[in-house]
Amino acid sequence: MSTDVEQPPDADDTAAQIADQVAATAAPEIIASTLGEYVRIWWTRVRSGESGALPVILGLVAIVIYFQVRSSLFLSAGNLVNLIEQAAWIVMLGMAEVFVLLLGEIDLSIGFSSVIGAVFTCWLLAPPHPVAWPLAVLVGLAFPAVYGLIQGLIITWLRLPSFVVTLAGQLAGLGLLLSIVDIAAPGSGGTIRLYSNVLNDIENGAMSPVAGWIVMAAAVVLAGALMITRDSRRRAGGLAAPPASVTWLKVAAMAVAGVIVVFIGNTNRGVGLVSVRGVPWVILVVLLVLVAWSFLLGRTRFGRYVYAIGGNAEAARRAGINLRRIRVLAFTLAGLTAGVMGIIYASQLGSISSNVNGGENVLYAVAAAVIGGTSLFGGRGKMLGAVLGGLIVAVIYNGLQLLGLGAAAQNIWTAAVLLAAVAIDTVARRGSRPNA
Amino acid sequence: MTTPSADDARPASAGRAAPSGDEPLLRLVGVGKNFGPVRALTDINLDVPVGQVTALVGDNGAGKSTLIKTIAGIWQQDHGEIRWEGRPVRLHSPKDATDLGIATVYQDLALADNLDIVQNMFLGREPRRNWMLDETTMEKEAKRTLADLSVVTVRSVRQPVGSLSGGQRQAVAVARAVLRQARLVIMDEPTAALGVTQTRVVLDLIRRLKSQNIAVIVISHNLNDVQAVADRVAVLRLGQLVSVGPLAQYDAQSIVELMTTGTSGRLGAVQPGSSAQQPAGSSSEH
Numbered sequence: 198m199s200t201d202v203e204q205p206p207d208a209d210d211t212a213a214q215i216a217d218q219v220a221a222t223a224a225p226e227i228i229a230s231t232l233g234e235y236v237r238i239w240w241t242r243v244r245s246g247e248s249g250a251l252p253v254i255l256g257l258v259a260i261v262i263y264f265q266v267r268s269s270l271f272l273s274a275g276n277l278v279n280l281i282e283q284a285a286w287i288v289m290l291g292m293a294e295v296f297v298l299l300l301g302e303i304d305l306s307i308g309f310s311s312v313i314g315a316v317f318t319c320w321l322l323a324p325p326h327p328v329a330w331p332l333a334v335l336v337g338l339a340f341p342a343v344y345g346l347i348q349g350l351i352i353t354w355l356r357l358p359s360f361v362v363t364l365a366g367q368l369a370g371l372g373l374l375l376s377i378v379d380i381a382a383p384g385s386g387g388t389i390r391l392y393s394n395v396l397n398d399i400e401n402g403a404m405s406p407v408a409g410w411i412v413m414a415a416a417v418v419l420a421g422a423l424m425i426t427r428d429s430r431r432r433a434g435g436l437a438a439p440p441a442s443v444t445w446l447k448v449a450a451m452a453v454a455g456v457i458v459v460f461i462g463n464t465n466r467g468v469g470l471v472s473v474r475g476v477p478w479v480i481l482v483v484l485l486v487l488v489a490w491s492f493l494l495g496r497t498r499f500g501r502y503v504y505a506i507g508g509n510a511e512a513a514r515r516a517g518i519n520l521r522r523i524r525v526l527a528f529t530l531a532g533l534t535a536g537v538m539g540i541i542y543a544s545q546l547g548s549i550s551s552n553v554n555g556g557e558n559v560l561y562a563v564a565a566a567v568i569g570g571t572s573l574f575g576g577r578g579k580m581l582g583a584v585l586g587g588l589i590v591a592v593i594y595n596g597l598q599l600l601g602l603g604a605a606a607q608n609i610w611t612a613a614v615l616l617a618a619v620a621i622d623t624v625a626r627r628g629s630r631p632n633a
Numbered sequence: 634m635t636t637p638s639a640d641d642a643r644p645a646s647a648g649r650a651a652p653s654g655d656e657p658l659l660r661l662v663g664v665g666k667n668f669g670p671v672r673a674l675t676d677i678n679l680d681v682p683v684g685q686v687t688a689l690v691g692d693n694g695a696g697k698s699t700l701i702k703t704i705a706g707i708w709q710q711d712h713g714e715i716r717w718e719g720r721p722v723r724l725h726s727p728k729d730a731t732d733l734g735i736a737t738v739y740q741d742l743a744l745a746d747n748l749d750i751v752q753n754m755f756l757g758r759e760p761r762r763n764w765m766l767d768e769t770t771m772e773k774e775a776k777r778t779l780a781d782l783s784v785v786t787v788r789s790v791r792q793p794v795g796s797l798s799g800g801q802r803q804a805v806a807v808a809r810a811v812l813r814q815a816r817l818v819i820m821d822e823p824t825a826a827l828g829v830t831q832t833r834v835v836l837d838l839i840r841r842l843k844s845q846n847i848a849v850i851v852i853s854h855n856l857n858d859v860q861a862v863a864d865r866v867a868v869l870r871l872g873q874l875v876s877v878g879p880l881a882q883y884d885a886q887s888i889v890e891l892m893t894t895g896t897s898g899r900l901g902a903v904q905p906g907s908s909a910q911q912p913a914g915s916s917s918e919h
Binding site: 430431434436437496497498501504505507508509511512513515516517518576577 | 727728741743744745746747748752753756757758759761764765766768769772773789790791
């Protein structure tokens with residue numbers, strides 16, 4: 198390893214100083230060889246605002262504690278499950294936005310294209326001649342994907358700013374939504390119902406308690422085994438890998454999180470004689486999308502190129518990367534992910550109304566992604582960040598509702614958190630720059 | 634540094650040589666380039682042999698950039714011939730040049746700061762296994778290439794490039810070229826904007842390239858660097874190659890005189906005992 202042949206570039210630079218300097222930008226799992234060193238480098242990074250998910254998690258915990266102090270109902274099983282169901286669509290739309298934010302672009306249209314897709318799904322499932330639900334879902338996903346594809350083509354071919362093109366897409370989306378709901382459900386007052394038990398159960402149904410435990414155990418064992426074998430193989434091959442203890446700690450943290458979620462989900466949240474228990478299916482949907490998209494961004498050429506273009510588009514172009522294709526694909530995937538959000542949204546409400554505020558929803562999605570550490574300038578961010586950021590937005594919404602405060606307070610709180618997240622991130626980053 | 638042999642010196646106005654086995658890696662024969670009425674390059678005759686560093690010097694607007702962009706396939710010459718290993722080649726695009734093994738490291742280095750060293754070195758040509766990026770292969774090859782170039786100051790190849798010093802960034806850009814089997818590496822002002830220590834790192838890097846039998850063309854304004862690392866010097870002035878020859882035939886003052894006036898009375902004076910052919914001290918126009 199090149200680690201053991203370190204030479205300070207300047208005579209008066211001590212090895213420790215260089216280590217700190219490096220630690221400010223490199224993840225601890227890359228350069229640490231012991232748990233102690235790992236923690237030290239990790240702490241250096243936390244101080245310089247490069248710690249990844251940690252500040253988001255700490256912020257989430259702080260907000261949760263605040264609401265729990267203000268209302269003892271907040272951490273009840275019933276409310277937490279409710280919270281997860283509310284968070285699901287924000288999280289999903291946030292993940293959609295990550296694809297384009299990583300490129301340094303933005304998509305303002307997915308708030309509407311997503312629900313238009315869901316209107317198609319509802320329409321296809323409506324009596325008297327409903328199609329099979331997977332087909333309806335496919336159409337519901339395909340519409341926003343194609344909507345994203347078309348916008349991506351316009352943006353790359355005509356070299357227009359994505360902000361303007363997708364703003365037009367948003368306005369067109371609102372118009373389309375109004376007319377399609379009118380056509381699909383005439384005389385219904387602008388609402389189309391979702392006639393599908395399967396799809397309604399995404400948000401309103403739950404796995405049986407036993408199934409919850411089995412799914413959780415399987416997920417943790419599978420992910421843990423993958424992490425442990427990969428890291429130990431890399432260590433054996435002399436490649437950059439975190440210390441074994443860190444790998445095990447991560448797996449343990451994953452297991453604890455899984456147990457907590459399933460435990461909460463399986464606690465009876467029914468009122469009176471009715472017993473309601475089980476982990477909502479939507480968690481599984483979010484988890485699957487999170488894993489799939491994290492894999493796509495982290496382990497494939499497409500993902501690598503998305504980061505490269507966001508970091509330095511000219512360098513990517515000179516490396517022979519087809520920028521146009523990657524950009525169009527990113528907008529398409531953002532649309533596809535938004536399609537999943539549309540289905541979740543319809544499932545939560547049991548219907549889609551033509552007065553869905555898609556403009557506001559998409560701004561919440563951008564907020565979720567940015568709170569979760571995604572840079573608006575591209576090249577930096579993760580799918581997991583959008584999940585955590587979306588959870589924060591949902592916690593604020595849910596908590597203030599619990600306190601009896603309405604939309605006004607919710608928006609102001611979200612604004613404050615968004616501003617704080619970006620400010621802390623930017624200031625810490627600026628402070629960590631050498632010679633700045 | 635190797636002592637340049639007498640054969641290295643070739644007057645810039647030398648005639649066209651027939652293809653032969655011992656022709657240099659790259660030979661420009663009478664290359665000219667016009668932009669409309671502007672003659673950016675006129676009748677350039679230049680040999681670039683393997684295992685040697687050719688320094689390309691000249692004042693602003695002398696045609697250095699035009700010349701390397703012609704070699705890099707960005708622009709096509711209007712006159713003359715580019716010969717690669719004795720065969721005439723036509724470079725229609727940067728890709729043609731890259732495919733031959735010509736790598737250009739521009740001043741901006743074209744690195745993505747948010748990606749790590751390995752990711753930057755393999756950008757655009759990542760090996761895959763079952764559709765997944767083959768990180769193991771990439772990391773091993775990146776390490777090997779960096780070790781071959783004696784780049785030892787980076788703490789981990791998984792560091793983001795944004796955390797590296799100027800010299801280290803240059804090293805990553807050069808290592809990327811080497812990794813892609815470059816046989817000629819063109820470096821545009823590699824030491825501009827670097828401090829003393831970092832400049833030393835880059836000069837060492839250039840020497841390592843040379844020792845790996847790679848041909849190097851370095852554009853530089855810094856005559857100290859040229860004298861430290863070059864084997865051959867080519868002086869451009871107003872689109873013409875006014876002098877080319879082994880470094881030993883020049884001193885700093887003669888290079889400056891050639892750059893500014895196109896002639897120098899001091900040529901050869903620094904090496905009076907040398908039997909080397911005098912570089913063409915005056916304009917190479919026929």
